[in-house]
Amino acid sequence: MLQDMGEVTSDQVAPDTMAEKADEDSIALAGAVYGLLASLLRRAPRDISLTSLATLSTLDRTGTKRITELAAIEGVTQPSMTTLVASLERQGLVERRGDPGDRRVSLVSLTEAGREYMLRRRRAGTEAFATLVAQLPAAEAAALAAAIPALDRLRDLDNALRDATIRARA
Amino acid sequence: MLQDMGEVTSDQVAPDTMAEKADEDSIALAGAVYGLLASLLRRAPRDISLTSLATLSTLDRTGTKRITELAAIEGVTQPSMTTLVASLERQGLVERRGDPGDRRVSLVSLTEAGREYMLRRRRAGTEAFATLVAQLPAAEAAALAAAIPALDRLRDLDNALRDATIRARA
DNA sequence: TTAGTTACATAGAGGGTCAATGCATCAGGG
DNA sequence: CCCTGATGCATTGACCCTCTATGTAACTAA
Numbered sequence: 001m002l003q004d005m006g007e008v009t010s011d012q013v014a015p016d017t018m019a020e021k022a023d024e025d026s027i028a029l030a031g032a033v034y035g036l037l038a039s040l041l042r043r044a045p046r047d048i049s050l051t052s053l054a055t056l057s058t059l060d061r062t063g064t065k066r067i068t069e070l071a072a073i074e075g076v077t078q079p080s081m082t083t084l085v086a087s088l089e090r091q092g093l094v095e096r097r098g099d100p101g102d103r104r105v106s107l108v109s110l111t112e113a114g115r116e117y118m119l120r121r122r123r124a125g126t127e128a129f130a131t132l133v134a135q136l137p138a139a140e141a142a143a144l145a146a147a148i149p150a151l152d153r154l155r156d157l158d159n160a161l162r163d164a165t166i167r168a169r170a
Numbered sequence: 171m172l173q174d175m176g177e178v179t180s181d182q183v184a185p186d187t188m189a190e191k192a193d194e195d196s197i198a199l200a201g202a203v204y205g206l207l208a209s210l211l212r213r214a215p216r217d218i219s220l221t222s223l224a225t226l227s228t229l230d231r232t233g234t235k236r237i238t239e240l241a242a243i244e245g246v247t248q249p250s251m252t253t254l255v256a257s258l259e260r261q262g263l264v265e266r267r268g269d270p271g272d273r274r275v276s277l278v279s280l281t282e283a284g285r286e287y288m289l290r291r292r293r294a295g296t297e298a299f300a301t302l303v304a305q306l307p308a309a310e311a312a313a314l315a316a317a318i319p320a321l322d323r324l325r326d327l328d329n330a331l332r333d334a335t336i337r338a339r340a
Numbered sequence: 341t342t343a344g345t346t347a348c349a350t351a352g353a354g355g356g357t358c359a360a361t362g363c364a365t366c367a368g369g370g
Numbered sequence: 371c372c373c374t375g376a377t378g379c380a381t382t383g384a385c386c387c388t389c390t391a392t393g394t395a396a397c398t399a400a
Binding site: 025027032033035039041050125129130132135136141143144145149150152157159 | 195196197198199200202203204205206207208209210211220295296299300302303304305306307310311313314315316317318319320321322323324325327328329331
Binding site: 068104 | 377378379380381382
């Protein structure tokens with residue numbers, strides 16, 4: 001998505017038909033989402049990469065996974081995931097065991113330290129985000145809360161699109 | 171924000187007071203925003219970095235800027251911006267002129283090719299995002315549109331926070 | 341003029357990603 | 371039982387982006 005999105009601002013077009021009204025909304029929306037994401041991103045994690053964080057989160061939510069599986073889920077190549085898991089292992093956040101049933105396979109799971117890391121991170125992050133949201137006028141906070149299902153669905157749609165793209169390449 | 175956010179999912183807590191209801195919303199919201207961010211990011215630009223894109227956008231919106239100014243706006247160090255601008259200059263997207271009033275200064279502005287690049291990107295991105303939004307149920311699309319001001323304000327708040335952090339370090 | 345400050349450039353290092361490739365293991369047909 | 375092709379993971383080498391530390395030129399004020 002972002003690779004095609006650019007920064008979209010609503011003052012770039014002059015809609016003149018009914019059909020373009022929806023487009024106008026999309027434009028404003030794309031701009032708003034992009035702007036927020038870019039802003040959040042600029043203050044992004046430095047201690048661990050976004051992909052590492054997503055991987056830990058996946059392991060936390062769904063339990064043990066193999067390398068190839070994790071790579072597909074996070075949308076990176078298998079060699080990248082190998083490197084990433086090795087790094088997380090050095091940090092003591094995950095551990096690897098062999099699969100008794102298939103000795104080619106390496107099963108990755110969260111260590112206790114990994115679970116604690118995610119817990120700390122979740123608490124601190126929620127707090128920080130809540131602080132931000134708390135500064136919104138009540139009406140805007142409510143509007144935001146009401147948009148949560150839509151945000152979730154957007155993510156799912158985008159994920160589905162990515163998967164389709166990957167399958168199309170294969 | 172993200173450096174502290176982690177992936178936040180709403181099933182991690184068991185709120186039991188009125189005050190914690192707002193927290194629950196924040197948690198769900200943080201999770202939704204983070205999830206969308208991660209999903210969009212995985213399909214992020216490869217032809218040019220996110221910071222480069224943001225820099226071009228800034229130049230497009232606000233016109234000529236000096237290196238140091240751009241670095242501060244985009245939240246990167248001055249040497250990084252020097253490298254980044256040099257790269258964009260090689261690609262013909264920006265140009266540099268000296269400042270007649272202060273010969274230490276390098277003034278950066280968008281070339282015609284740079285303006286065209288942003289225009290193309292904006293169109294393609296809006297289209298892609300609109301395609302995604304078009305797949306939302308009408309009610310969710312409306313909820314999202316209603317949340318635009320809140321999203322904008324969140325970005326501004328986050329930006330302000332970053333600026334404050336930078337000033338605190340200085 | 342001289343000292344301090346400011347604006348930008350350069351050097352070196354670290355982290356993350358990728359494509360290409362190698363190695364071990366598995367599964368199925370002679 | 372043993373080849374053969376497929377599969378899972380690791381390694382290699384390259385590229386990009388960012389940072390810190392440092393250097394150079396230009397400005398400013400005493």
